[in-house]
Amino acid sequence: MNGRSDSILRLAIPSDGEMYEPTLKFMEACGMSVWRPSPRRYTAVIPAIKGLEVHFQRGADITSKVEAGNVDLGVVGLDRFQEYRTEDGDSLLVMPDLGFGRCELVVGVPDSWVDVSTMADLADLSAELRESGRELRVATKYPRLVQRFLFNHGLNYFSLQQVTGTLEAAPAMGYADIIVDISATGVTMRENRLKTLEDGSVLASEGCLIGNRALLQEHSERLEATREVLERMEAYLNAGDYCRVTANIQGSSEEAVAAQVLERPDLAGLQGPTISRVFAADGSQWYAVTVFVHKRRLTTAVDHFRAIGGSSVSVSDTEYIFHQESRAYRSLLGALGLK
Amino acid sequence: MDIIQRLSGTTDLGPSDWKRVLTVQAQLRTFLSKRGYQIIATPMLEQTELFLRKSGGELAAKMYTFTDPSGRRVSLRPEFTSSVVRAYVEGSLRGRLPLRWQYSGTVFRYEPDQESTREYSQLGAEIIGAGSPEADAEIIALAAHGLTSLGVSGHRLRIGHLAVINGVFEALGLSERARVFVLSNLGELAQGAEGLERVRQRATALGLLNSRAPKELTGLVKRLGAEDAQQMIEGFLADAVTGPTGQRTPEEVMSRYLRKLQEQEDPAQIERALEIGASLSSVTGAPGITLGKLRRLLRKFKLNASTLEPVEAVLDALTPYQMRGVPVTLDVGMARGIAYYSGVVFEIEHPRLPDGISLGGGGRYNGLVKALGGRRDVPALGFAYGLDRVLKVLPRSFATDFGDAEVETLVVPVSSANGAAVEAAERLRADGVAAELDVLGHDEAEAMRYALQKGIRKLLLVKPDGTSDERQVR
Numbered sequence: 001m002n003g004r005s006d007s008i009l010r011l012a013i014p015s016d017g018e019m020y021e022p023t024l025k026f027m028e029a030c031g032m033s034v035w036r037p038s039p040r041r042y043t044a045v046i047p048a049i050k051g052l053e054v055h056f057q058r059g060a061d062i063t064s065k066v067e068a069g070n071v072d073l074g075v076v077g078l079d080r081f082q083e084y085r086t087e088d089g090d091s092l093l094v095m096p097d098l099g100f101g102r103c104e105l106v107v108g109v110p111d112s113w114v115d116v117s118t119m120a121d122l123a124d125l126s127a128e129l130r131e132s133g134r135e136l137r138v139a140t141k142y143p144r145l146v147q148r149f150l151f152n153h154g155l156n157y158f159s160l161q162q163v164t165g166t167l168e169a170a171p172a173m174g175y176a177d178i179i180v181d182i183s184a185t186g187v188t189m190r191e192n193r194l195k196t197l198e199d200g201s202v203l204a205s206e207g208c209l210i211g212n213r214a215l216l217q218e219h220s221e222r223l224e225a226t227r228e229v230l231e232r233m234e235a236y237l238n239a240g241d242y243c244r245v246t247a248n249i250q251g252s253s254e255e256a257v258a259a260q261v262l263e264r265p266d267l268a269g270l271q272g273p274t275i276s277r278v279f280a281a282d283g284s285q286w287y288a289v290t291v292f293v294h295k296r297r298l299t300t301a302v303d304h305f306r307a308i309g310g311s312s313v314s315v316s317d318t319e320y321i322f323h324q325e326s327r328a329y330r331s332l333l334g335a336l337g338l339k
Numbered sequence: 340m341d342i343i344q345r346l347s348g349t350t351d352l353g354p355s356d357w358k359r360v361l362t363v364q365a366q367l368r369t370f371l372s373k374r375g376y377q378i379i380a381t382p383m384l385e386q387t388e389l390f391l392r393k394s395g396g397e398l399a400a401k402m403y404t405f406t407d408p409s410g411r412r413v414s415l416r417p418e419f420t421s422s423v424v425r426a427y428v429e430g431s432l433r434g435r436l437p438l439r440w441q442y443s444g445t446v447f448r449y450e451p452d453q454e455s456t457r458e459y460s461q462l463g464a465e466i467i468g469a470g471s472p473e474a475d476a477e478i479i480a481l482a483a484h485g486l487t488s489l490g491v492s493g494h495r496l497r498i499g500h501l502a503v504i505n506g507v508f509e510a511l512g513l514s515e516r517a518r519v520f521v522l523s524n525l526g527e528l529a530q531g532a533e534g535l536e537r538v539r540q541r542a543t544a545l546g547l548l549n550s551r552a553p554k555e556l557t558g559l560v561k562r563l564g565a566e567d568a569q570q571m572i573e574g575f576l577a578d579a580v581t582g583p584t585g586q587r588t589p590e591e592v593m594s595r596y597l598r599k600l601q602e603q604e605d606p607a608q609i610e611r612a613l614e615i616g617a618s619l620s621s622v623t624g625a626p627g628i629t630l631g632k633l634r635r636l637l638r639k640f641k642l643n644a645s646t647l648e649p650v651e652a653v654l655d656a657l658t659p660y661q662m663r664g665v666p667v668t669l670d671v672g673m674a675r676g677i678a679y680y681s682g683v684v685f686e687i688e689h690p691r692l693p694d695g696i697s698l699g700g701g702g703r704y705n706g707l708v709k710a711l712g713g714r715r716d717v718p719a720l721g722f723a724y725g726l727d728r729v730l731k732v733l734p735r736s737f738a739t740d741f742g743d744a745e746v747e748t749l750v751v752p753v754s755s756a757n758g759a760a761v762e763a764a765e766r767l768r769a770d771g772v773a774a775e776l777d778v779l780g781h782d783e784a785e786a787m788r789y790a791l792q793k794g795i796r797k798l799l800l801v802k803p804d805g806t807s808d809e810r811q812v813r
Contacts, residue, residue: 087451110582110583110584110585112579112580112581112583112584112589112592113592114576114579114580114592114596115593115595115596115599118546120544120545120546124516125595128595134586151399156391157391171583171584171585172582172583174583176585177585178585193582193583199544
């Protein structure tokens with residue numbers, strides 16, 4: 001392990017590939033814009049967080065940099081983390097679903113294999129190929145994950161082909177029979193005349209935050225900076241699900257209006273409605289009611305407001321929601337054995 | 340520099356533990372060699388293919404497999420039988436049949452669970468070229484009595500036989516695929532209704548219990564002659580099977596599709612096999628009573644009870660061995676996985692080990708010689724102990740008699756009399772006295788303290804002229 005003793009928290013983020021742009025956008029949305037003095041520089045800072053240094057690293061290297069202790073934290077795709085981490089190594093998953101970089105690692109077989117539709121079919125086929133002295137050739141960039149997946153599905157006879165270029169073309173070019181690759185939409189597979197199998201999903205992946213267990217245990221200043229990072233990420237992710245709904249409702253008193261709103265406790269906000277008096281020009285009794293509701297339930301909430309006499313319903317996005325404490329930080333402390 | 344840690348699943352053994360291992364090995368080696376089992380050794384590294392063929396792939400996920408610098412796929416051995424049979428087939432170890440061999444050494448199995456052991460010590464025996472129930476009984480008795488000879492008590496034998504379940508498969512006309520499925524799930528089928536339900540779900544997921552192709556199509560294909568069916572399928576699929584097909588030809592794809600339709604298993608037969616398997620697995624106990632129950636059960640399912648004859652033959656052959664204090668349980672639902680077992684199978688259990696963990700086990704694997712390239716079928720069977728587990732059930736009184744010497748004398752050079760001290764130490768050793776030489780330049784007082792800590796009783800202080808003084812350590 002790297003013996004850094006300073007108090008700077010080092011965060012690695014991808015410098016290449018499909019995760020590069022979304023990670024920077026995500027950081028910005030969390031109020032942690034990354035300031036890179038020049039595109040050629042491989043370190044940067046986040047002015048909003050004191051004592052944090054950003055290191056741009058190749059996506060494929062981030063897991064090992066975190067494990068080796070070169071950096072304390074890293075933003076990386078779950079696929080890459082699962083593929084590259086050593087199982088009793090020093091890395092741990094700090095925050096699993098950052099909400100971007102979603103993709104799926106799937107098995108793709110030639111469209112023309114009309115005789116194969118499930119993993120069990122594929123296992124049978126591999127045994128048959130073996131009997132005729134051949135081996136099912138699997139092209140992938142994720143040998144560890146794929147090997148485990150195939151073994152778990154009773155597929156024991158195969159050879160993994162290490163491929164660096166575009167995988168989808170491997171069956172057409174003849175150096176593999178099937179592929180296991182990342183697919184965001186499945187379009188590339190179809191264009192290359194490959195089909196997915198019904199139970200052929202190896203892993204659903206998205207961006208995640210990982211950390212070095214030993215470093216976070218040892219350095220309290222870095223752990224504190226980590227808390228700040230987590231708070232901001234979590235508050236942003238919390239807010240993404242909710243919106244603020246405000247409506248004017250006529251009623252005799254704050255209590256009476258509150259009682260009406262609370263008829264549907266599930267639509268009455270995180271803790272409950274905020275109610276304040278509206279001083280109407282004509283002297284009528286109006287109250288402004290504000291609740292936070294889950295975006296999925298927005299129309300239901302609006303309908304409820306209308307049903308109890310609400311008007312001028314306005315809806316706005318919230319940028320951040322901080323709960324009483326950061327759940328991600330609490331579970332990190334648990335994982336570090338510091339609680 | 341940071342500390343490099345031991346890999347998980349491996350252990351370091353200190354002198355006293357290691358002496359226990361060596362003593363157990365030595366005693367079992369003598370026990371086996373008195374019964375004609377010659378000691379052999381096979382490589383720790385073999386071609387991956389060897390173990391794949393023996394286990395039917397079952398062990399693939401647990402093997403330490405890698406590509407060696409020459410580009411060959413190799414594995415650390417996960418067990419011995421494959422290597423022993425390979426050595427026989429290859430002709431590198433020969434002799435008049437039957438061959439009785441014993442072996443011991445380390446095997447490796449990767450278990451994803453971090454707590455699990457991954458490096459094991461095994462000791463076992465194989466008999467190649469004997470297919471009789473008497474050979475079965477010899478190996479079973481060997482496995483049980485070997486432990487007794489170490490002073491282990493409380494172990495039990497669980498004996499099964501593949502003849503019964505194979506008879507069921509035969510009667511139902513199950514395909515190879517369905518047989519493998521039922522065999523590998525027998526253990527779970529023994530766990531009552533819930534087990535049966537779980538296995539059913541798995542069978543459904545694998546498409547064994549529900550046909551994927553519409554009945555009309557499979558019916559049509561079966562009614563048509565082989566040639567007509569092929570023409571029909573090729574006509575239907577000609578346009579679908581275009582584009583890349585990997586290393587398969589379009590004809591291969593189509594004929595496999597057709598074959599799947601033709602061989603579409605009758606789900607009712609598999610359902611029946613699961614039901615019978617579950618019933619058979621649930622009947623276990625003392626051999627006499629269990630045989631009676633099994634006979635009634637087979638009759639109930641309208642199956643031929645003659646498949647019980649080989650089981651009875653083994654049990655009969657075992658009688659003269661007097662299984663003193665080792666109770667026998669008959670369990671025909673035990674399959675020990677899908678590895679090449681073809682007849683009797685057995686495991687040795689002990690109340691001090693958790694359920695499902697055995698001290699060792701084995702069975703008959705008549706097909707293995709041919710599967711590894713032998714020209715003819717040669718019957719064979721064997722067993723192996725997991726020595727790490729045997730160590731856990733040794734009696735407290737187990738004495739390690741490894742015959743290593745205890746140091747009696749510390750030879751200490753005085754005034755740099757190193758040459759004279761080496762000579763004096765060698766003289767003592769030649770006289771049968773274990774002696775250690777001080778190489779740190781200790782003076783008498785320091786040497787005395789050192790000897791006291793190490794439990795060495797005598798000091799020999801050697802002067803440059805070769806003369807010496809003896810001191811008792813206290």
